Amino acid sequence: MKGLLIQLGLVWVALLILLAATVIAAHLPLGAAKPWISYAIAFAKAALILWVFMEMRKEGAIARLAMMAAMVWLIMMMTLSASDYLTRGWLSG
Amino acid sequence: MSDAALDMGKPAEEVEDISYLRAGHSLRSWFLTTDHKRIAILYLVSIVFFFLIGGAAAAMIRLDLLTPAGDLMTNEGYNRAFSLHGIIMVWFFLIPSIPNTIGNFIIPLMIGARDLAFPRLNLLSWYIYIVAGFIALAVVLGGGVDTGWTFYTPLSTMYANGMVAATVIAVFISGFSTILTGINFIVTIHKLRAPGMTWSRLPLFIWSHYAVSIIFVLATPVLAITLLLVAAERLFGIGVFDPALGGDPLLFQHLFWFYSHPAVYIMVLPAMGVISELITSAAHKRIFGYWFVAIASIAIAVIGFLVWGHHMFVSGQSLYASAVFSFLSVAVAVPSAIKVYNWTATLYKGDIMIDAPLLFALGFIGLFVAGGLTGLMLAMLAIDVHVHDTYFVVAHFHYIMVGGTVTAFFGALHYWWPKITGRLYNETLARIAAIVILVGFNVTFFPQFMLGYEGMPRRYHVYPPEFQLLQVISSAGAALLAVGYAMPAFYLLWSLKKGPRAPANPWGATGLEWTTSSPPPKHNFTQQPVVVRGPYDYPLEHPASRANA
Numbered sequence: 001m002k003g004l005l006i007q008l009g010l011v012w013v014a015l016l017i018l019l020a021a022t023v024i025a026a027h028l029p030l031g032a033a034k035p036w037i038s039y040a041i042a043f044a045k046a047a048l049i050l051w052v053f054m055e056m057r058k059e060g061a062i063a064r065l066a067m068m069a070a071m072v073w074l075i076m077m078m079t080l081s082a083s084d085y086l087t088r089g090w091l092s093g
Numbered sequence: 094m095s096d097a098a099l100d101m102g103k104p105a106e107e108v109e110d111i112s113y114l115r116a117g118h119s120l121r122s123w124f125l126t127t128d129h130k131r132i133a134i135l136y137l138v139s140i141v142f143f144f145l146i147g148g149a150a151a152a153m154i155r156l157d158l159l160t161p162a163g164d165l166m167t168n169e170g171y172n173r174a175f176s177l178h179g180i181i182m183v184w185f186f187l188i189p190s191i192p193n194t195i196g197n198f199i200i201p202l203m204i205g206a207r208d209l210a211f212p213r214l215n216l217l218s219w220y221i222y223i224v225a226g227f228i229a230l231a232v233v234l235g236g237g238v239d240t241g242w243t244f245y246t247p248l249s250t251m252y253a254n255g256m257v258a259a260t261v262i263a264v265f266i267s268g269f270s271t272i273l274t275g276i277n278f279i280v281t282i283h284k285l286r287a288p289g290m291t292w293s294r295l296p297l298f299i300w301s302h303y304a305v306s307i308i309f310v311l312a313t314p315v316l317a318i319t320l321l322l323v324a325a326e327r328l329f330g331i332g333v334f335d336p337a338l339g340g341d342p343l344l345f346q347h348l349f350w351f352y353s354h355p356a357v358y359i360m361v362l363p364a365m366g367v368i369s370e371l372i373t374s375a376a377h378k379r380i381f382g383y384w385f386v387a388i389a390s391i392a393i394a395v396i397g398f399l400v401w402g403h404h405m406f407v408s409g410q411s412l413y414a415s416a417v418f419s420f421l422s423v424a425v426a427v428p429s430a431i432k433v434y435n436w437t438a439t440l441y442k443g444d445i446m447i448d449a450p451l452l453f454a455l456g457f458i459g460l461f462v463a464g465g466l467t468g469l470m471l472a473m474l475a476i477d478v479h480v481h482d483t484y485f486v487v488a489h490f491h492y493i494m495v496g497g498t499v500t501a502f503f504g505a506l507h508y509w510w511p512k513i514t515g516r517l518y519n520e521t522l523a524r525i526a527a528i529v530i531l532v533g534f535n536v537t538f539f540p541q542f543m544l545g546y547e548g549m550p551r552r553y554h555v556y557p558p559e560f561q562l563l564q565v566i567s568s569a570g571a572a573l574l575a576v577g578y579a580m581p582a583f584y585l586l587w588s589l590k591k592g593p594r595a596p597a598n599p600w601g602a603t604g605l606e607w608t609t610s611s612p613p614p615k616h617n618f619t620q621q622p623v624v625v626r627g628p629y630d631y632p633l634e635h636p637a638s639r640a641n642a
């Protein structure tokens with residue numbers, strides 16, 4: 001129980017550090033790299049939450065499959081939305 | 094979660110034989126029940142109530158449209174009437190209609206289980222639905238909304254002056270009910286199948302409910318968050334959709350339709366499951382191409398997520414995206430078409446019993462084909478520019494949602510009525526009702542295709558006088574349709590008191606639900622059923638598949 005609390009606490013601290021990194025990165029002159037750095041930080045946060053808080057590291061195949069399904073669906077949503085946003089300038093009128 | 098239904102260890106002898114309807118008569122025994130069959134009845138009564146409210150709004154709309162001047166309601170009142178109609182019908186009637194009533198009742202019986210996997214979650218799901226429903230009703234009494242069921246921004250966030258926030262919160266809450274149902278069905282189908290009930294022996298009704306549960310769980314959260322964002326922008330000025338605040342108005346449409354196109358399949362997939370049962374039972378014949386029909390359900394659930402952009406062809410979406418979505422929309426028609434062909438092939442050379450359930454099933458097939466093919470027309474970029482936001486679209490989706498799903502719902506209600514209530518209804522009246530409904534439906538909605546093609550926009554109550562004739566025909570059809578829908582209310586309720594008692598298997602159908610008494614005992618089966626053959630084990634096979642066997 002105690003070990004678990006320490007572990008959860010560590011992850012929480014890690015998330016706070018990542019949050020700080022997000023804020024700092026938002027104010028640094030990073031140019032084109034800026035969004036990618038934000039995405040990387042967001043990805044790290046999500047991974048920590050999934051792996052530890054949502055206990056994916058302990059779960060069996062079915063629960064992991066369910067999680068992956070959610071991911072795949074998110075990717076479908078983003079890819080097809082991007083097919084609109086990224087190609088708006090391609091054709092005038 | 095250690096709900097009772099999961100520990101199936103109890104010896105079968107201990108289970109008493111008393112019917113679920115007689116196991117307790119107090120209010121408490123209904124409102125705190127965890128029996129999936131009683132919860133199904135709670136849902137049935139509730140959705141009928143919401144159907145009446147949505148229907149009343151429809152009646153007002155059709156009355157108003159009798160004259161070109163929009164004499165009955167104010168512009169504002171008309172907007173509120175059609176918004177109310179759409180919101181109530183979609184979220185409080187159609188989405189829960191077949192899954193939560195017939196599905197809730199029949200799924201455990203079909204797979205030989207004592208209940209759903211999480212009986213208390215099932216009850217919670219009904220309570221959440223009721224809370225959401227009452228908030229929606231409060232909105233109606235408190236002034237209403239005028240955004241349409243689609244809540245498009247910036248209308249919903251900046252200009253609409255009805256109770257938008259309260260309405261989206263009602264829909265948000267109802268979403269949790271849907272998600273819980275989805276989880277419950279998925280776990281039940283995975284974990285509670287009777288010994289011998291392998292995946293290849295699952296009735297197609299189960300396959301389609303499995304597919305719809307996937308959509309429940311994966312699509313509903315997106316709607317919930319999107320609506321919450323609308324409320325957040327409207328109430329607190331957080332910029333998500335408003336360009337002035339750094340948002341993007343089309344983002345709303347992307348997110349909304351990412352949910353709502355799959356949601357239209359939420360409405361039709363359970364209906365398709367019903368049709369597979371009704372057709373095989375009426376034809377006394379094995380389904381033609383079991384695996385094609387089963388996998389088509391899953392394919393529809395998955396591909397249905399990839400076509401949402403066909404609602405945005407003229408909204409400023411990029412042409413490239415539109416072309417992609419158009420192509421994918423054509424692809425999603427394939428599995429639906431497979432099902433239609435397989436049902437027809439199942440009827441071929443069958444030993445057909447023309448009772449009301451079959452009439453409803455045939456009606457479904459015809460109307461669904463008309464709705465689906467016009468969907469393909471709408472998915473063509475050039476045609477859509479002409480008919481977008483006209484009555485053509487209104488006719489298209491009513492052919493599927495009303496002609497398809499509501500017809501299948503009535504078919505299911507008749508087919509399983511003896512099982513649910515233990516009584517037989519009057520078959521002659523039922524056949525007449527089926528025919529009145531089919532005629533009334535077509536008279537109501539076919540003219541709307543013509544109106545739309547000639548340029549009558551949707552959501553207007555003032556229109557050029559040359560459209561009046563078709564509008565009047567449509568309203569007359571609606572009156573006939575209302576008569577058709579009211580008829581079952583009388584003879585079904587009458588059968589509860591006076592109908593002859595139903596035997597366990599009045600249709601001579603296969604399927605585990607017909608092996609237990611009508612109505613079933615509290616725990617569904619007096620003995621744990623063991624399955625030794627596939628579904629639809631009727632004497633007749635399709636001539637083509639006999640050659641291969």
Ligand code: HEM
Nearest residue numbers: 357361403404422423468469471472481482486490493494
């Ligand atoms: C299977 C069940 C279906 C249902 C329940 C359904 C329902 C709907 C609904 C509710 C709308 C109108 C939404 C609105 O604008 O308020 C709609 C529009 C549309 N549907 Fe369907 N639909 C179904 C199948 C299809 C299929 C198979 C296709 C094409 C492959 C299709 C293509 C379209 C298109 C392109 C529109 C947009 C038209 C426009 O706004 O201009 N639908 N459908």
Ligand SMILES: [Cu+2]
Nearest residue numbers: 354401403404
């Ligand atoms: Cu669609």
